[in-house]
Each structure stands twice: as C-alpha cells, then as structure tokens.
Amino acid sequence: MKLPLCCSALLVLLLTPSFSHGGNILVIPAEGSHWINMDILLQALHSRGHTLTVVRSIKSWYIKENSSYYNTLSIPVEKNIDEELITNVMKETVQFARGTLPLTSFVHMTIGMVGIFKDFHAVLCEFVSTMLDDPAVIKTLHESRFDMVLADPCWGGGPILAKYLNVPLVYNGRWVIAEEAHFSIAPSPVSYIPVTGTGFTDRMTFLQRVKNILLYLITYIQNDVIARQIYQPICDKYLDPDHDFNQIKTDADIWLMKTDFVFDYPRPTMPNVVYIGGFQCKPAKPLPEHLEEFVQSSGEHGVVIMPMGTFVSELPDDMANEIAAAFAKLPQKVIWRYKGKRPSTLGNNTLVVDWMPQNDLLGHPKIKLFLAHGGTNGVQEAIYHGVPVVGLPLYFDQYDNLLRLQERGGAKILSIATVDKDDNFLKAIQEVLTDPSYRENMQRLSRLHRDQPVKPMDKALFWIEFVMRHKGAAHLKAQSYNMSWFTYHSVDVVLFLTAAVLLVLLTSFMFIRCLFRALCKRKVKRE
Structure with a gap:
C-alpha cells in the first residue's frame, strides 16, 4: 500500500536527524579514564555522521593512532605523561596513605606534589607549542575548517586551540586544572558546597567550613599560579596579547558536566551547563564465555568484583596478600583486576584478570558487590546498575565521590591505611553483603538516575550539534566569565x-x- 505524498514527506522529516549534515570536530582529549569517557562520546558522534580528528602525542598511553571512527593528528614530542610516570606517583600515594613513607618522602609527597602537578601541565604546554610551531600542522588545522573544538577542561590546551582557530568550544569533563568545574563558572557558596579533598558533605560544622574555605583559597591560588606561569606565556605567544588564560579557560559555549544531582549535592549552576552524569552507562552485554562460566559457578552466593581503576594496577605485596586472604574467606566468587605479583594467599574462589568488562559485569544479576576505588566512571556505573559499594579511595576526588554514595546509604568507605588491620576489609564486605539496606538504597538511586525525560548521551549529542548549528552558544554564557x-x-x-x-x-x-x-x-x- 502506497503512502500519500504528504504522509511520506512527514515521515522523512520525522526520521531526519536534527543536524542533517555531519560536522567537523577537533578533539583535544586527556589520557587515562578521561579518554575512556571521551572515546564513548566520539563513537556516538561518529554514528551520527560527524568527522572527528583527535590530537594526540606520538607517545600517547591510551589514545590509539589508528581507529575506524576518528582520524588522528599525532604530534612528535619528547615528553609525555605515560603509564610509568603515573604508576610511580600512584605507588607513592598508596605508601603515603598507609603512613609507610619516611620523613623525607613524606615532605616530598605533601609539598612536592604541587611541583609534580606543574610538571604535568608543563608537558602539555610543550605539546601545544610543538603543534603551533609546526607549519604543516598549522596548515592542516586551517585547511580542515573545523566547526568546533571538543576538549577535556582538565588540561589547558583546548581553550588555547579553540581561540587560535576562532571556533566554538565544548567541554566534556568535570575538572578545570585542579578544581571542580563549578567553582570556575558558577556561584559556589563554600558554606555548603564542599571543596574536593576536604571529605565533607554539604552539611558542615563551623570548623569544617573554616577548613573548606582555606582549601578553596589554596586551590584558587594554585590554579592561578599554574595558569600564569605555565599557560599564560603560551597565550601571549600564539594569541592576541589581551587574552588572559584565566578568562579563556572558562569561555566554553557548553559544559558537558559528567555528574548529576542523583550523585552530587544540589548547588547553583549556569545556563550553559548540561548534566550528563552516567552518559557512558548502558545495559549490560553478554559476558565473554570464560567469565560467564565463572559467574554462573557462584550459585546463590553471587560474585564480588574489584576492578582497581585505570591508574592502579598493583598494590604493596603485604596489602595484596591481606586482600586475597579476605577474598578466600568469602562464600562468593571474586573477580579481581590485578597486574601485580600473584598473592600467595589467593583462594580458589578468586579469578585474577588483566582486564574486565566493568559495565557488563555490574549489570549482571549475579553481581552482589562492587569494590570500587571511587573514580567517577565506576561510581556512576554502580548507580546505574544499582550495585552496592565498598570503597577504597586512593587519591584525587575518589573519597569525595564515595562519600556521596555513603551519605545516601549505598556504600561503605574503608581507609587504605586500615584496610589490612583487624579484618576491616572482610568485615566491611560482609556488612554490605548481609545488610539489605545497601542494595535497596543503590537501587533507589538507580531508579532516580534512570527516570529522566532525555538520556544523558542524547543530551550531550544534542548540545554538541546545537553549538555547530548556531556557531556557538553565546546567549547562554554569563558575563561573569569576563x-x-x-x-x-x-x-x-x-x-x-x-x-x-x-x-x-x-x-x-x-x-x-x-x-x-x-x-x-x-x-x-x-x-
């Protein structure tokens, strides 16, 4: 049966995407777990017909040169933030948290980390300078006629390149240099908004508010020093002299914020902030055959998983042995991502792997508990699938992320300093496994997270395409940025x-x- 002409035309209009022609996007990503998030977004953009060019170092740790859904612009550099450097920093962080560092190392860890942080950003500045000093790269950038720059705001290269090319900027991330992005762009009363690193909730005592504002001032000064000493010279060299990096770093048209208010505390926000927390989460796919067999062998007891995160592949031997011994006492099966020396106390119920499909495992009905380090990706996937958490935070924002779950009754946090003392690790696991309130609270959070009129990924795609359609979103940017x-x-x-x-x-x-x-x-x- 043939459709009338008017019906056919209406059907075509309904099936035509809102952004009918593919855009040309320059991507300035960050390494590690940040790239894992960005990569998921790039795959979705590619599926909608957009052309993607990813700028990467030839020594890139995570970002592959060859891909079926993006092109690469590989920059030759001498230095890079690689796996070895990050691993060494993480080892020192674990030792510091356990209190096993000698005094000289303790001073280095507490004071020297500021220098390490500056060195990280100096490496990126060298990367940007190498790009903009190369005539061939500049020619490629100009001839490509990009519609926009999609960048991770934790590094300062994105806004500099967006200004250099005079194209709109969209951020995909939650951090600006060393602070949570809201503090850079939105009203942020420190009376009830905790600074990351304090370990406070939004209900602070007087002394906690004192500490909160002190850490806020320290972070502000640290950001200002890094901006002026490292990034401002790049702006002075390659942009107009009147470009202040502290202003251009917040001058994005849209901020795709990888959080939401099911996970985070309520707070003031801005019109150009789009909340896409959990956008990477999706229904679980079938597990590889060997994992499915292991999971099914757990019977009614189920499975505990411990991925460890992107940056932590091994632990001190004594700690690994304590953790393995605790696992051996559980009736549950355990899947543990671990690349260190095989613990001598490892039980028959524990499967050690180099990699695990975290999202697919969390969505499996046999998974009873998630042992998480507290990264944003893992926490949001736990919320999406409604799996209770025992947290082992190590660094950066991990404790604060897990605290938000603990406050909502879905997690229990362990200190890395006490994880191997008095069977604390085993007791925490048993408590969360046996107390049904943890799972009930996580499932409640899951229902809240899923109950949205538009999926987080669809929001992200809409606003990226919105910026390309309208050559920016200046009407959403508050004058406060200037x-x-x-x-x-x-x-x-x-x-x-x-x-x-x-x-x-x-x-x-x-x-x-x-x-x-x-x-x-x-x-x-x-x-």
Whole structure:
C-alpha cells in the first residue's frame, strides 16, 4: 500500500536527524579514564555522521593512532605523561596513605606534589607549542575548517586551540586544572558546597567550613599560579596579547558536566551547563564465555568484583596478600583486576584478570558487590546498575565521590591505611553483603538516575550539534566569565559605597561641628 505524498514527506522529516549534515570536530582529549569517557562520546558522534580528528602525542598511553571512527593528528614530542610516570606517583600515594613513607618522602609527597602537578601541565604546554610551531600542522588545522573544538577542561590546551582557530568550544569533563568545574563558572557558596579533598558533605560544622574555605583559597591560588606561569606565556605567544588564560579557560559555549544531582549535592549552576552524569552507562552485554562460566559457578552466593581503576594496577605485596586472604574467606566468587605479583594467599574462589568488562559485569544479576576505588566512571556505573559499594579511595576526588554514595546509604568507605588491620576489609564486605539496606538504597538511586525525560548521551549529542548549528552558544554564557574576581564580587562597589557612607558621615560630622561652634560663639558674644 502506497503512502500519500504528504504522509511520506512527514515521515522523512520525522526520521531526519536534527543536524542533517555531519560536522567537523577537533578533539583535544586527556589520557587515562578521561579518554575512556571521551572515546564513548566520539563513537556516538561518529554514528551520527560527524568527522572527528583527535590530537594526540606520538607517545600517547591510551589514545590509539589508528581507529575506524576518528582520524588522528599525532604530534612528535619528547615528553609525555605515560603509564610509568603515573604508576610511580600512584605507588607513592598508596605508601603515603598507609603512613609507610619516611620523613623525607613524606615532605616530598605533601609539598612536592604541587611541583609534580606543574610538571604535568608543563608537558602539555610543550605539546601545544610543538603543534603551533609546526607549519604543516598549522596548515592542516586551517585547511580542515573545523566547526568546533571538543576538549577535556582538565588540561589547558583546548581553550588555547579553540581561540587560535576562532571556533566554538565544548567541554566534556568535570575538572578545570585542579578544581571542580563549578567553582570556575558558577556561584559556589563554600558554606555548603564542599571543596574536593576536604571529605565533607554539604552539611558542615563551623570548623569544617573554616577548613573548606582555606582549601578553596589554596586551590584558587594554585590554579592561578599554574595558569600564569605555565599557560599564560603560551597565550601571549600564539594569541592576541589581551587574552588572559584565566578568562579563556572558562569561555566554553557548553559544559558537558559528567555528574548529576542523583550523585552530587544540589548547588547553583549556569545556563550553559548540561548534566550528563552516567552518559557512558548502558545495559549490560553478554559476558565473554570464560567469565560467564565463572559467574554462573557462584550459585546463590553471587560474585564480588574489584576492578582497581585505570591508574592502579598493583598494590604493596603485604596489602595484596591481606586482600586475597579476605577474598578466600568469602562464600562468593571474586573477580579481581590485578597486574601485580600473584598473592600467595589467593583462594580458589578468586579469578585474577588483566582486564574486565566493568559495565557488563555490574549489570549482571549475579553481581552482589562492587569494590570500587571511587573514580567517577565506576561510581556512576554502580548507580546505574544499582550495585552496592565498598570503597577504597586512593587519591584525587575518589573519597569525595564515595562519600556521596555513603551519605545516601549505598556504600561503605574503608581507609587504605586500615584496610589490612583487624579484618576491616572482610568485615566491611560482609556488612554490605548481609545488610539489605545497601542494595535497596543503590537501587533507589538507580531508579532516580534512570527516570529522566532525555538520556544523558542524547543530551550531550544534542548540545554538541546545537553549538555547530548556531556557531556557538553565546546567549547562554554569563558575563561573569569576563569579569575579574574584584568586579565579580563587587568589591569596587562595596568600597565605593563604604567611601560614600564615610564621606556623608564625615560631612555631617563636620557640619554639626561647625554649627555647634557657631552657636557657641554667638552665645559667648551675647554674654
């Protein structure tokens, strides 16, 4: 049966995507787990017909040169943030958390980390300079006529390249240099918004608020130092002299924020912030045959999984042995991603792997518990699938991420310093496995997360294409991005009004004084 012409036309309109022609996108990613997130978004963009060019180092750790869904622009550099460097830093972090570092190493860890952080950003600046000093690369960038730059805001190269090419900028991430992105772009009252690293909730005592504002000021100063010492010289060299890096780093048209308010605490936000927390989460796919057999062999007890995250592939031998011994006492089967020396206490119920399909395992009905380090990806996947968590945070934002789950009754946090003492690890696992409230609370969070009018990935794709359709989203950007802190907080206005009030008071005082003297003189003359 043939459709009428008007019906056929309507059907075509309904089936035509909102962005009918593919865009040309330049991607400035970060390494590690950040790339894993970005890569998922790139695959979705490719499926909608967009052309993607990923800028990478020839020594890139995670970002592959050859791909079926993106092109690469590989930059030859001498230095790179590689797996060995990150692994060494993580080893020191674990030793520091356990209190096993000698005094000199302790000082290096607490004070020297600022220097390490600056070195990381200096490596990226060298990467950007190498790009912009290469005529062949510049020719490629200009001839490609990109519609936009898609960047991770934790590194400063994205906004510099977007300004250099004069194209819109979209951020995919949650961090700007060393601070959570909201603190850079939205009103952030530190009276109830905890700074990452404090380990506080949104209900702080007086002393906690004191610590919170002190850490906020330290982070602000640290960001300002890195911006001015490392990134500002790049801006001065390759952009117009009036470009302040502290302003251009927040001048994105859209911020795709990898969080939501099921996971995070409620707080003020901005019109160009789009919340896509859990956008990488999806229904579980069938497991590889060997994993499915192992999972099914667990019977009614189920399975515990411990992925360890992107940056931590091994632990100190004594800690690994304690963890393996605790696993051996469980009736559950255990899948443990671990690349270190095989623990001597490993039980028959534990399968050690180099890699695991984390999302697919979390979505399997046999999975009873997720032993998580607290990375954003893992925490959001646990929420999506409703799996309770025992947390072992190591660094950065991991404790704060897990704290949000613990506050909502879905997780229990263990300190890395006490994980191998008094059977704490085993007791925490048994508590979460036997107390049904943990699973019930996580399933409640899962229902809240899934109950959205638009899927997070669809929101991300819409707003990326929106920016390409309209050549930016300037109407959503607040003027605050172009203000100094002095103007933003109305310090000049407060000083002016204070001066005006003082002037009025002084004038009134002088007038009353003169009037009083005049009256006194008249009285004396009469006498």
